[in-house]
Amino acid sequence: MALLEIRNLHVKVENHEILKGIDLTINAGEVHSIMGPNGSGKSTLAQVLARRENFQVTQGEVLYDGKDLLAMKPEEAACEGVFLAFQYPVEIPGISNAYFLRSALNAVRKYRGEDELDAMDFIPMFKKKMKLLDMDDKLMNRSVNEGFSGGEKKRNEILQMAVLEPKLAILDETDSGLDIDALKIVANGVNALRSPERAMVVVTHYQRLLNYIVPDYVHVLVDGRIVKSGGKELALKLEDKGYSWVEAEATA
Amino acid sequence: MSNVATTSRELGNYLEAFTEFAKRAPGQNQGWLRKLREDAFAYFCEVGFPTTHDEDWRFTNVSAIAQTAFRLPPEAVNVSAEQVEPFRLGGAACELVFVNGRFDPKLSSVNSLPKGVSAGSLAEEIRRDPKPLERYLGQYLNTQRDVFCALNTAFLEDGAYVHIGRGTVLEAPIYLLFVTTAGEAPVMTHPRNLIIAEEDSQATVVEDYVSLGAGVAFSNAATELVAGEHTVLSHYLIEREHTDAYNVSTLRLQQGRSASVASHSVLLGGGLVRNNVHPVLAGEGADCLINGLFIGNGHQHMDNYMLVEHASPHCASRQFYNGILDGHSRGVFHGRIIVHKEAQKTDAKQTNRNLLLSDDAQIDTKPQLEIYADDVKCTHGATIGQIEEDELFYLRSRGIDEPAARRLLLYAFASECLERMKPGPVRARIEELVNEWLFHTEPGSPEPGNAAQERALHWEEVG
Ligand SMILES: Nc1ncnc2c1ncn2[C@@H]1O[C@H](COP(=O)(O)OP(=O)(O)O)[C@@H](O)[C@H]1O
Ligand SMILES: [Mg+2]
Numbered sequence: 001m002a003l004l005e006i007r008n009l010h011v012k013v014e015n016h017e018i019l020k021g022i023d024l025t026i027n028a029g030e031v032h033s034i035m036g037p038n039g040s041g042k043s044t045l046a047q048v049l050a051r052r053e054n055f056q057v058t059q060g061e062v063l064y065d066g067k068d069l070l071a072m073k074p075e076e077a078a079c080e081g082v083f084l085a086f087q088y089p090v091e092i093p094g095i096s097n098a099y100f101l102r103s104a105l106n107a108v109r110k111y112r113g114e115d116e117l118d119a120m121d122f123i124p125m126f127k128k129k130m131k132l133l134d135m136d137d138k139l140m141n142r143s144v145n146e147g148f149s150g151g152e153k154k155r156n157e158i159l160q161m162a163v164l165e166p167k168l169a170i171l172d173e174t175d176s177g178l179d180i181d182a183l184k185i186v187a188n189g190v191n192a193l194r195s196p197e198r199a200m201v202v203v204t205h206y207q208r209l210l211n212y213i214v215p216d217y218v219h220v221l222v223d224g225r226i227v228k229s230g231g232k233e234l235a236l237k238l239e240d241k242g243y244s245w246v247e248a249e250a251t252a
Numbered sequence: 253m254s255n256v257a258t259t260s261r262e263l264g265n266y267l268e269a270f271t272e273f274a275k276r277a278p279g280q281n282q283g284w285l286r287k288l289r290e291d292a293f294a295y296f297c298e299v300g301f302p303t304t305h306d307e308d309w310r311f312t313n314v315s316a317i318a319q320t321a322f323r324l325p326p327e328a329v330n331v332s333a334e335q336v337e338p339f340r341l342g343g344a345a346c347e348l349v350f351v352n353g354r355f356d357p358k359l360s361s362v363n364s365l366p367k368g369v370s371a372g373s374l375a376e377e378i379r380r381d382p383k384p385l386e387r388y389l390g391q392y393l394n395t396q397r398d399v400f401c402a403l404n405t406a407f408l409e410d411g412a413y414v415h416i417g418r419g420t421v422l423e424a425p426i427y428l429l430f431v432t433t434a435g436e437a438p439v440m441t442h443p444r445n446l447i448i449a450e451e452d453s454q455a456t457v458v459e460d461y462v463s464l465g466a467g468v469a470f471s472n473a474a475t476e477l478v479a480g481e482h483t484v485l486s487h488y489l490i491e492r493e494h495t496d497a498y499n500v501s502t503l504r505l506q507q508g509r510s511a512s513v514a515s516h517s518v519l520l521g522g523g524l525v526r527n528n529v530h531p532v533l534a535g536e537g538a539d540c541l542i543n544g545l546f547i548g549n550g551h552q553h554m555d556n557y558m559l560v561e562h563a564s565p566h567c568a569s570r571q572f573y574n575g576i577l578d579g580h581s582r583g584v585f586h587g588r589i590i591v592h593k594e595a596q597k598t599d600a601k602q603t604n605r606n607l608l609l610s611d612d613a614q615i616d617t618k619p620q621l622e623i624y625a626d627d628v629k630c631t632h633g634a635t636i637g638q639i640e641e642d643e644l645f646y647l648r649s650r651g652i653d654e655p656a657a658r659r660l661l662l663y664a665f666a667s668e669c670l671e672r673m674k675p676g677p678v679r680a681r682i683e684e685l686v687n688e689w690l691f692h693t694e695p696g697s698p699e700p701g702n703a704a705q706e707r708a709l710h711w712e713e714v715g
Contacts, residue, residue: 050649054641074648075657083649090646094664094671103660104650111651143664160650 009060020224036221050084079111081167085157092144150177175209187212207239279378293406311584322440325352343677345424353441368417375410404474411444418450425456434467445475456486463494473501479511492521502528509535519546533567544573545669548581555584562595571602577613588620602632
């Protein structure tokens with residue numbers, strides 16, 4: 001059974017159709033990249049999978065681990081192992097990053113029937129993961145993402161992923177705003193989580209990230225449809241020829 | 253009569269009460285004190301209760317207070333230590349308990365006060381040694397402009413008298429607990445506090461208003477706090493009476509040169525609440541923090557009237573009020589700043605933020621700046637909003653369920669105010685109360701919003 005199976009997914013926002021029939025099958029252990037021009041619907045797809053409620057699914061279905069993903073609330077999807085690294089991580093004043101992370105971890109553990117962790121258990125664990133991402137300890141006592149640099153926010157997303165250990169991780173333009181050093185660190189963090197039980201969807205506009213997180217499959221999303229799918233060489237071709245090439249081919 | 257809300261029948265009720273009161277009021281043999289009461293009562297009779305035509309009362313209708321025949325409380329009401337126990341603040345330097353406005357020595361403890369600090373009953377002080385009080389009592393509250401202050405002064409009987417001697421540093425808070433016992437007939441109390449902090453002293457005073465039992469009651473409190481030169485003072489007001497209660501309180505701060513004062517107001521209970529905070533920055537280089545949190549639900553009405561007067565150069569004032577309103581509750585924030593002509597280099601800031609949790613909750617927020625000096629910095633801002641959808645989604649996308657995510661965001665909003673309070677027993681108690689009020693948790697329960705405590709946990713030191 002596939003880990004994720006998207007069939008003929010149509011999505012509207014404010015009466016405007018954004019996804020116009022997506023079909024996509026992802027197996028555990030695979031890394032898929034979704035590429036496409038700005039505004040093609042990549043973030044919409046990512047957020048629908050994370051169950052953001054202001055998108056309206058008008059047709060189609062999504063099976064996750066054999067279950068109806070579209071019937072889940074965001075917190076249920078998260079507890080079932082779906083994780084979205086946000087393109088624009090949200091700042092939450094007044095909640096410390098440490099408290100947020102621990103609340104998230106304990107919510108997920110509780111759902112899975114595991115014991116909640118106390119400070120003595122989670123602090124060493126967080127510290128280890130932060131080290132992997134070369135993150136400053138001080139970020140833990142600050143409010144969630146508040147005053148973080150672009151790179152710090154993206155690392156914080158990957159840290160959350162590392163702590164929550166999802167089965168399906170969707171990274172939405174995690175590369176944007178990162179310099180090459182930060183990009184390598186983030187890619188390292190992501191690669192450390194690659195495993196046969198876990199699938200990843202790497203959404204990006206540019207090919208560079210894929211040099212470091214090498215995908216098994218690449219899909220090109222244009223105007224709400226997957227117009228082309230292939231192996232990692234497709235990304236290089238896109239880099240070379242630009243999106244106009246597939247767009248032209250798609251409309252031909 | 254200029255005022256339609258107060259009829260002669262209602263005034264008649266106060267006249268009767270005042271005539272009775274004048275026979276037994278402490279210090280009536282002191283001409284100045286008798287005159288203070290009589291003048292205040294005359295002003296009250298002249299103008300009556302305000303109506304919503306009065307600019308300062310535009311958003312708050314007090315006709316329910318005006319139309320109720322309140323009586324002064326009976327002489328002796330027996331309240332046991334057990335009844336008061338749940339309210340007490342641990343870790344205080346002393347606890348003064350007032351039952352229906354009168355000091356109750358049995359319930360109070362003043363044992364651990366250091367040298368240089370005295371705290372006790374104002375009525376006793378008036379009987380013991382009234383002369384030195386003349387300099388302060390009624391000298392700061394405006395009893396010829398504010399009807400409720402006038403009424404409080406007319407019925408001035410008891411409350412706390414606190415004196416912090418020169419150079420004295422008192423770390424633990426002075427805790428004042430005002431208990432109203434509601435009965436069959438509506439009672440009114442007029443607690444009057446006088447707090448004098450001499451030069452270079454430091455102290456914290458907490459006023460906590462609570463109810464024993466339901467029933468209509470009217471607390472009309474007034475505090476004059478005189479902060480001498482170079483003092484550092486914190487004042488806390490906690491209003492957590494029954495929703496049948498009316499509570500009007502006025503804090504008048506008089507700040508000397510370089511005096512630094514923080515006023516923290518936490519409004520949780522009471523049906524109709526008016527919280528007046530009136531600092532006058534009279535000495536050069538003084539600063540004040542006016543911090544407040546009001547949490548309304550049901551049909552509660554919470555009105556915060558700030559009047560910050562800059563009367564000297566180089567003074568700074570910071571006002572931050574956050575409101576959380578649910579149900580049909582209504583909040584008011586009226587932030588008035590007056591910068592007098594001589595108050596050059598004033599730095600005044602005002603922020604009022606509000607969260608409306610239901611469609612029927614309402615907030616009126618009004619800044620009012622009157623600036624007569626030319627070299628000043630004055631800023632103000634107000635926001636009214638709901639819980640942010642993107643913040644909620646972010647938390648939920650990490651597995652935190654919706655109710656818990658909402659609680660976290662609410663507590664975070666409240667903690668903006670809590671974090672301006674100095675860590676210690678008062679803040680810890682207020683955090684507990686805010687949790688109780690917001691989430692109906694039992695006292696002492698750790699859930700749900702311990703983000704602030706978590707923050708205090710030193711990440712670097714553990715693990
Ligand atoms: N909340 C929204 N309301 C209206 N239109 C939206 C909203 N979110 C996205 N869109 C529109 O949907 C389209 C796809 O957006 P998005 O999924 O963010 O694309 P991508 O991530 O590929 O850049 C764009 O045309 C965008 O303007
Ligand atoms: Mg996008």
